[in-house]
Amino acid sequence: MEQKLEQLAAWRAQSAAGGGERRITQQRASGKGTARERLAALLDPGTFTEIDSFVRQEPSTGAGDAPIGEGVVTGWGRIHGRPVFCYSQDFTIFGGSVGELHSRKICKVMDLAYRAGSPIVGINDSGGARIQEGVDALGAYGEIFARNARLSGVVPQISVVLGPCAGGAVYSPALTDFTFVADHVSKMFITGPQVTKAATGEDVTFEELGGAAAHSTKSGVAHFRARSESECLSMVRSLFAYLPSNNTDAPPAAEPVAPPGSPDELLSVVPTAPNKGYDVREVLRRVLDGGQLLEVHQEFALNAVVGFGRLGGQVVGVIANQPRVLAGCLDIDASDKIARFVRFCDAFNIPLITFVDVPGFLPGVAQEHRGIIRHGAKILYAYAEATVPKIAVILRKAYGGAYVAMSSRGIGSDLAFAWPTAEIAVMGPEGAAQILYKNELAHAADPTALLAERTREYRERYANPYVACARGMIDDVLDPRETRPRLIDALAALADKREDRPPKKHGNIPL
Ligand code: HXC
Numbered sequence: 001m002e003q004k005l006e007q008l009a010a011w012r013a014q015s016a017a018g019g020g021e022r023r024i025t026q027q028r029a030s031g032k033g034t035a036r037e038r039l040a041a042l043l044d045p046g047t048f049t050e051i052d053s054f055v056r057q058e059p060s061t062g063a064g065d066a067p068i069g070e071g072v073v074t075g076w077g078r079i080h081g082r083p084v085f086c087y088s089q090d091f092t093i094f095g096g097s098v099g100e101l102h103s104r105k106i107c108k109v110m111d112l113a114y115r116a117g118s119p120i121v122g123i124n125d126s127g128g129a130r131i132q133e134g135v136d137a138l139g140a141y142g143e144i145f146a147r148n149a150r151l152s153g154v155v156p157q158i159s160v161v162l163g164p165c166a167g168g169a170v171y172s173p174a175l176t177d178f179t180f181v182a183d184h185v186s187k188m189f190i191t192g193p194q195v196t197k198a199a200t201g202e203d204v205t206f207e208e209l210g211g212a213a214a215h216s217t218k219s220g221v222a223h224f225r226a227r228s229e230s231e232c233l234s235m236v237r238s239l240f241a242y243l244p245s246n247n248t249d250a251p252p253a254a255e256p257v258a259p260p261g262s263p264d265e266l267l268s269v270v271p272t273a274p275n276k277g278y279d280v281r282e283v284l285r286r287v288l289d290g291g292q293l294l295e296v297h298q299e300f301a302l303n304a305v306v307g308f309g310r311l312g313g314q315v316v317g318v319i320a321n322q323p324r325v326l327a328g329c330l331d332i333d334a335s336d337k338i339a340r341f342v343r344f345c346d347a348f349n350i351p352l353i354t355f356v357d358v359p360g361f362l363p364g365v366a367q368e369h370r371g372i373i374r375h376g377a378k379i380l381y382a383y384a385e386a387t388v389p390k391i392a393v394i395l396r397k398a399y400g401g402a403y404v405a406m407s408s409r410g411i412g413s414d415l416a417f418a419w420p421t422a423e424i425a426v427m428g429p430e431g432a433a434q435i436l437y438k439n440e441l442a443h444a445a446d447p448t449a450l451l452a453e454r455t456r457e458y459r460e461r462y463a464n465p466y467v468a469c470a471r472g473m474i475d476d477v478l479d480p481r482e483t484r485p486r487l488i489d490a491l492a493a494l495a496d497k498r499e500d501r502p503p504k505k506h507g508n509i510p511l
Helices: 002-016 021-029 035-042 100-116 131-151 167-175 193-200 206-210 212-219 229-240 263-269 281-285 332-347 365-370 372-385 400-405 429-436 438-442 447-462 465-470 480-493
Strands: 049-051 072-079 082-089 120-126 157-166 178-182 187-189 224-226 294-296 304-311 314-321 352-358 390-399 415-418 423-425
Touching (some): 035 072, 035 120, 035 229, 072 100, 082 100, 100 120, 100 131, 120 167, 131 167, 157 167, 157 229, 167 187, 178 212, 187 206, 193 206, 206 212, 212 224, 224 229, 263 480, 281 304, 304 332, 304 480, 352 400, 365 372, 372 400, 390 400, 415 480, 423 429
Parallel strands (some): 082 120, 120 157, 157 187, 314 352, 390 415, 390 423
Antiparallel strands (some): 072 082, 304 314
């Protein structure tokens, strides 16, 4: 037995050594931790259990002294006490490249996560498809992607990109729910700078092409950006505070915490002048538990704000227009941002609270030609399809199609409240007056004064919440100070909401 135990210890030591000291030193020199160090930082201390640590190529394949482990560390642990399956690619072995066995290890933990109803976190640090394995490596990726799609909407899937993530390899993170990146470390691209230059003549660095900032601010591929690898892993843990383990589970409740400051502050946050910008996060901060919002896509499509918060201890998904940017208009990127977030929340039993202050969809040839119709439709589809409790609060402007899109009663909001400052109309008062009084204005001695007069009349008559209340489209007008208690009360009333949908294979969301 003693000899057997010595043998086991030797195997374990060999596996733990990864790609060897030289490559580990290189890994550290490039500012990166090892695969196992990263898992230790991600999970509750001491909870990681590794499996498949002795996987390696058969000597008969010609890779006789292939390092043990196949370039990926897999297993499970806990985050905030709840089980999570995970894998972490080991760049020190074959550059973390993905071959058949590497993929098999990842697929095994994905299958376990699916059966156990627990989230999966993948830490990506890889040179992509293992070149020596040719088409087998491509098939191996296919196995992972197929599982990403199968697990979607069943358990939360999180990707952390802490190294290169190149070519088709990017599609596993892209198929998961949330992608985290870290400055200086993450490099994510379909084609690298060399191929890009050959194909397009564009001369760019890795960082400019697919670094953390590029994906966090421009492409929207990354949902969260950290300044360092350790901050990145700790941000993943913060997200988990809001996530249920699977689609049949409720998100974790917490003790309610009052927001900072006095509710009176809500009386002055939103300017009554309809064209004055403000930061909608100032409203959210005064309504949500502890004033806390974990923003998703914080640096992308800044004209919309989405994220997780709590009301009375219950997790909610918050969606808001941001009047400080593009006057809060919905454009292509904001549509994608909102629709995807709504669908995540709906899949994982997280009620939706929508704060509306939107003048419309963003006009312009570029938006039309890039497909604002197709993208904007995603918001409508996502809200209409969602069966979780849906509550809207109209703060100020709610015009036209954008009003309908933002969780309106018509597309299925359970409850719609408005502040006294709300203006709900087909379009803004000035635009409406220009159309309704076109002839009169054309013949007026002073068209400017007449337009101002007609605009004022229109605003007084239609641009207030009471017209919508009279039609039952708004359930109540709230004193802004009542917003938080009324939302908490409404959420409690809707807590056991059940809504059936007709049986179908799946719908066809516009993409
Ligand atoms: C096999 C690989 C590898 C790969 C890296 N290595 N990528 N081995 N297959 N794809 C090995 C290297 O040979 C080296 O081995 C070790 O990993 C470290 O690599 P370096 O190049 O020394 O590291 P670095 O300078 O940091 O550069 C990292 C890198 C570069 C930018 C990722 O290695 C690179 O460009 N690799 C190829 C990327 C790529 O084009 N992959 C294919 C993408 S297409 P030694 O023994 O010297 O330490 C793809 C298709 C997926 O992935 C399709 C899915 C549908």
